Amino acid sequence: xxxxxxxxxxxxxxxxxxxxxxxxxxxxxxxxxxxxxxxxxxxxxxxxxxxxxxxxxxxxxxxxxxxxxxxxxxxxxxxxxxxxxxxxxxxxxxxxxxxxxxxxxxxxxxxxxxxxxxxxxxxxxxxxxxxxxxxxxxxxxxxxxxxxxxxxxxxxxxxxxxxxxxxxxxxxxxxxxxxxxxxxxxxxxxxxxxxxxxxxxxxxxxxxxxxxxxxxxxxxxxxxxxxxxxxxxxxxxxxxxxxxxxxxxxxxxxxxxxxxxxxxxxxxxxxxxxxxxxxxxxxxxxxxxxxxxxxxxxxxxxxxxxxxxxxxxxxxxxxxxxxxxxxxxxxxxxxxxxxxxxxxxxxxxxxxxxxxxxx
Numbered sequence: 001x002x003x004x005x006x007x008x009x010x011x012x013x014x015x016x017x018x019x020x021x022x023x024x025x026x027x028x029x030x031x032x033x034x035x036x037x038x039x040x041x042x043x044x045x046x047x048x049x050x051x052x053x054x055x056x057x058x059x060x061x062x063x064x065x066x067x068x069x070x071x072x073x074x075x076x077x078x079x080x081x082x083x084x085x086x087x088x089x090x091x092x093x094x095x096x097x098x099x100x101x102x103x104x105x106x107x108x109x110x111x112x113x114x115x116x117x118x119x120x121x122x123x124x125x126x127x128x129x130x131x132x133x134x135x136x137x138x139x140x141x142x143x144x145x146x147x148x149x150x151x152x153x154x155x156x157x158x159x160x161x162x163x164x165x166x167x168x169x170x171x172x173x174x175x176x177x178x179x180x181x182x183x184x185x186x187x188x189x190x191x192x193x194x195x196x197x198x199x200x201x202x203x204x205x206x207x208x209x210x211x212x213x214x215x216x217x218x219x220x221x222x223x224x225x226x227x228x229x230x231x232x233x234x235x236x237x238x239x240x241x242x243x244x245x246x247x248x249x250x251x252x253x254x255x256x257x258x259x260x261x262x263x264x265x266x267x268x269x270x271x272x273x274x275x276x277x278x279x280x281x282x283x284x285x286x287x288x289x290x291x292x293x294x295x296x297x298x299x300x301x302x303x304x305x306x307x308x309x310x311x312x313x314x315x316x317x318x319x320x321x322x323x324x325x326x327x328x329x330x331x332x333x334x335x336x337x338x339x340x341x342x343x344x345x346x347x348x349x350x351x352x353x354x355x356x357x358x359x
Contacts, residue, residue, distance in 0.1 A: 017090045018097060021049060032169050037100065045100065047085060052094040056169075066094055069168050076138060080131035082151065082161040098161070103154050106209070107147035115244065116213040118251050119284075122277050124150070125210055127158035129274035132206070135163055136199040136269060143167045143197055145205035146186040147212060167197075184225045184232075185218040189261050192233035200263035203273060207237075207258025207266075214251070215243040219259060236261070250280045 015023045020041030027035045033052045040047065056062045070087040077083065086097040106124070110116070116124070128150060135142055142149075144166035151159040166183065188204035191197055211219050219238060220231035237259035240247045247255075254276050260266045267273040 017049060017051065017093065017095055018086060018088055021047065021097065023049065023051075038097075048082075048098045048100050050096045050098065054092045056094055057089075057092040062094075063089070065168055069164055070096065072138065072140065073163055076134060076140075076163065078131060078134045080127050080158055080160060081134060081163070082159045101151045101153055101159055101161075103152045105148050106150040106152060106213070109152055110147060110213060110216065115216050118214065118246070118248055119281075121210060121213045122251065122281055124152070124158050124213070125206065126274050126277050128160060128206060128209075129270040129277070131158070131160040132199070132202050132270035133274070135160075136202070140164055141167070141197050141199060142202045142205075143191070144183055145202050145209060146183050147209055150209070184228045185212075185220070187229065187232055188263075189233050190263065192229045198263060199269050200266045203258050203266045203270070204260075204263075206273070207255050210251075210255050210258065211237070211240050214240045214247050214255070217243060248280075248284070250283070254280065 017023060017038070021038045022041070023036045023038050024046075025037050027037055027048065029035075031053075033050050036049045036051060038047050038049045056066075066087075066089075070084065074084045074087070082101060083099040084096060085099060088095060104112075128145070132142065132145075140163060142160070142163050144162055144164075145160075149160060149162045151161060153159065183205075186205040186208040188197065188201040190201055208219055211217075218228075220228050220235065222228050222231070237256070239252050240255050241249075241252045254273070257276075258266055258273065267276065
């Protein structure tokens with residue numbers, strides 16, 4: 001959904017906030033807040049600062065909810081979560097200072113490169129599951145899982161952001177409808193019905209996100225946002241194979257289970273879903289291949305970032321969008337990953353050779 005610009009005053013170039021942080025370029029702007037790239041007063045590493053629009057300053061209850069929620073978020077620490085560095089209120093603006101992530105969000109990635117391969121989809125989703133488990137272990141529910149809240153770093157890491165902010169903002173009478181409609185394509189049936197949300201609600205939203213990675217569209221689409229809300233609440237989600245026949249049965253089954261209307265029929269939590277994805281990856285490899293731990297997974301996104309600078313963009317997009325086929329047979333993932341590794345190694349050697357002045 002396209003962000004809606006509100007009539008709020010824009011911080012001037014080099015405006016300051018908090019403990020002297022200098023706001024620089026505006027990275028994104030939505031109906032509830034804007035995100036800026038900023039630098040600390042001592043000119044250290046850049047940070048990202050989410051500045052909420054001034055509408056929240058008129059709600060005295062928001063101040064209490066904001067402090068309580070941010071206190072809990074500050075306790076979360078994991079490589080797959082965007083770290084909260086500080087938070088507060090500056091005159092009429094609430095703000096959150098976060099680590100700067102050098103990369104892009106999943107929504108922009110899908111828009112630029114199209115469908116993701118099943119292997120890359122599983123790779124990204126497993127890291128999201130790890131982040132969700134950390135969140136759920138702290139008794140929190142994200143309530144806003146969608147591609148725009150999933151960041152992909154240049155070195156292949158996945159980071160989840162905006163934990164619980166949907167609930168924080170929706171509890172303000174000023175914006176409850178805005179918040180729900182902002183993520184309407186990914187809301188769970190219980191959220192559509194106004195019921196209590198649980199970790200299984202995040203599983204549903206993640207299922208909708210996987211669906212989009214594999215098909216380039218959402219499970220339910222309509223020009224009328226309220227029709228989408230109704231479909232999430234009432235209609236059975238289609239299989240991703242209906243829109244992309246290249247999706248393996250195992251991965252399609254995982255998506256279908258995540259998108260069940262009854263929370264009890266979904267995965268019990270992020271751990272079980274990650275285990276299902278891990279098993280799918282193992283079963284998809286040749287018998288001689290040993291399963292890899294999460295921190296040993298090939299850096300597929302990192303490969304893409306490097307290859308994009310060395311090869312023609314169209315070739316890379318085609319490579320990552322679908323598996324290679326020869327004679328109608330889909331080659332195993334390990335074959336084309338090996339080819340990628342060889343290409344990267346040869347290209348890196350050529351670059352080093354040039355830099356060393358030997359050519």
